[in-house]
Amino acid sequence: MSSTLIIACGALAREIKAVIAANGWRDVRLECLPADLHNRPDRIPDAVGEKLQRASRHQRIFVAYADCGTGGLLDEVLAEHGAERLPGAHCYDVYAGESVIAALSEQEPGTFYLTDFLVRHFDRLVIQELGIARHPELASLYFGQYRCLVYLSQRDDPALQAAARRAAAGLGLSFEYRHTGYGELATSLVRLVSEPATEGQAT
CATH class of the missing domain: 3.40.50 (Rossmann fold)
Structure with a gap:
């Protein structure tokens, strides 16, 4: 090799x-x-x-x-x-497949996606990096057009599922869970x- x-x-x-x-x-x-x-x-x-x-x-x-x-x-x-x-x-296509992401986007264009990595680092990459921690009012500017959070999981981990649900609730979005594996x-x-x-x- x-x-x-x-x-x-x-x-x-x-x-x-x-x-x-x-x-x-x-x-x-x-x-x-x-x-x-x-x-x-x-x-x-x-x-x-x-x-x-x-x-x-x-x-x-x-x-x-x-x-x-x-x-x-x-x-x-x-x-x-x-x-x-x-x-x-994007990596959502990689994990879930382009046809699945296209169908989800057609079903609800205002969909925000998370992967295992993004769930583990949600606070740093989303809340901190986007300035929401310092200015909570920014959340509505960034996420006001979203309606649903879809968690595309690589590992079936209840702790990560719970964290993803909390992220969705914090952003005021409905929640959907899909296990994709590594795709x-x-x-x-x-x-x-x-x-x-x-x-x-x-x-």
Whole structure:
């Protein structure tokens, strides 16, 4: 198996490490970028590009991001380096599948999504980072158009479910729970690592 580098969003780190361990991959290395880049998606393409610039040309490289709000700019960076990313517009597509997210969005356009990572770090990434802790009135500005919070869980953890319910209640949103597992994250990584290296990649 060739040496593989995965450049990933920090929000996916725990799940990617679990996939690596479950498959016994010893020649796969993970490098993560800060998860809070999702609050500033315009910075994601440059941050990923810098990682790609420093990577060895003899490594197989995969970028564990979806488009993530970059409006196609991340794909432009990846094309320059011949790198591939996860499918979909965001990690919700990766976990639940694009058709499921499309159906949920059609059913209720005002839907706010959480994953295991976002539930664990809800206070820091949402309440603190968005300034709601200091200015509670901002909650209605950020979430006034939302009606429902959907928790897409990777692990069936009652404690995380309870925390997600509290988050929904705090934002005044209805709550829905869906267990997705690792979805396309696992299948994409397995496909990448299992397929033969192409010319120019390490063997």
